[in-house]
Amino acid sequence: MNFKSIFENSKPLDYFIFIFLIIFSLFGILITRQIKTDNSNVYIEVDGKLIYILPINKDKKILVKGALGLTEIEIKNKMVRIVDSPCKNKNCVKQGWINKGTIICLPNRVIVRVGNDNKHKIDGFTG
Amino acid sequence: MFKKTKFLMDTVVTITVISNSEQEANIAIDKAFLEIEKIEKLTNIFSKNSEINNLNRYAGLKRLKVSDTLYNIIELSLNISQMTQGAFDITIGSITSLYDYYKKIKPDEDTIKKRLKLVNYKDIILDKNNKTVFLKNKGMTIDLGGIAKGYAADKAVESLKENNIKSGLVAIAGDIKSFGLKPNNKPWKIGIRDPRSKNKEDLLTAIDLTDMSISTSGNYERFFISEGKRYHHIISPFTGLPASECQSVTIIAKDCYLTDSLATGIFVIGPKNGLKLLEDMGYEGIIIDKDGKLFITQGLKKKLEL
Secondary structure, eight states: OOHHHHHHHOOHHHHHHHHHHHHHHHHHHHHHHHHHHHTOEEEEEETTEEEEEEETTSOEEEEEEOSSSEEEEEEETTEEEEEEOSOSSOHHHHTOOBSSEEEEETTTTEEEEEEOGGGOOOOEEEO | OEEEEEEETTEEEEEEEEOSOHHHHHHHHHHHHHHHHHHHHHHOTTOTTSHHHHHHHTTTTOOEEOOHHHHHHHHHHHHHHHHTTTSSOGGGHHHHTTOBTTTTBOOOHHHHHHHHTTOOGGGEEEETTTTEEEEOSTTOOOOOTTTHHHHHHHHHHHHHHHTTOOEEEEEETTEEEEESOOTTSOOEEEEEEOTTOSSTTOEEEEEEESSOEEEEEETTSSEEEETTEEEESOBOTTTSSBOOSEEEEEEEESOHHHHHHHHHHHHHHOHHHHHHHHHHHTOEEEEEETTSOEEEOHHHHHHOOO
8 A cells, every 4th residue: 555545545534534633743742842831930039039930921021129129020922031120230131031040130139030940950050 | 948048248149958947947047147248248348348448458557457257268368379379369459449340441551560569469467366467568459259258158057057957058159068968868969050151051060069169260250341352350360361261160179268269269370280280189170261171170070970
């Protein structure tokens, strides 16, 4: 049996099942991908205190009050950034969008971290 | 496992402890933070009223009696200076103060040349009996930025132990001291960042530590680019310019004051001689040179999976 004969002998229902299987498996891949990335949270700490845990898959804008004033944080398209900050150097704003890792604003005492606390195998970082 | 974060010493400080009692853990952590704050107050070069700046004001004038803690830090600094033949030198202060990494300011050659005369750890005269320090020349400035964080981590761990904590981790930015084991009887796992990667979360490797300290000095922490050259915060006491042979140096040893200051010193010395010095002294370390090449001590090579 070759390809040609498969198609010649197929009935409409066979095509339907065939297409259905393809869509179904693609769907499966998409769903597992969603679950994988959507596990991440955005952790926002001010002056050492955790004040927000937000899912990274929900777009949101937040204002938090730090040592110098208000820091504006935006979550969009599974990324997070600091939009505006009262600090002088604006290093935090310049860092731009992240989907993993940390943005630290020392002057305003704000830390924005993307991650999943359950997966934390590393106890500390150097370098 | 209990964990708290505070902003001290111009960076992020995290203390983690293992304890059965949350109350006991919190009290111990707060006391350890107080220890770090005390050291910050003494050593903060940006604060006019700090003890170190008071000492700097008396440079070339007279010897000054200092606190036991400050005396101790300066004494330890001089040991490291001798060990590294001046590659680590706290009298670099008159030059480091000329750089501003936020405003992208660097000194001109003439100023560096003049100020280099004020950089020499041998011009710090200690009197152990009277706990006095004399800076021989007017204008000499001590900057403890290369040792204070590590020293503070040591003191914070001491304080935790005095308060009945058997296991914990003190991390003052990249200067980390560990003691005891985690609840699963495993050592603490410390990730070493890869300076060659743009992503800050990419690790070069992770290493298991217990009752040991680790520090990293890197040229990517505080810097600016001017005329295509990278001006970072690790200044060579020999040239007054940013040391250019390495990208990062990680040191592992028992005391954190030592890993902190030695990471700076080895960064200045460079990869080949730096590695040799580490092997001779029996400390472990990883050096990444300016081209991205790795230099790893023999003892560490066996333990690492890179």
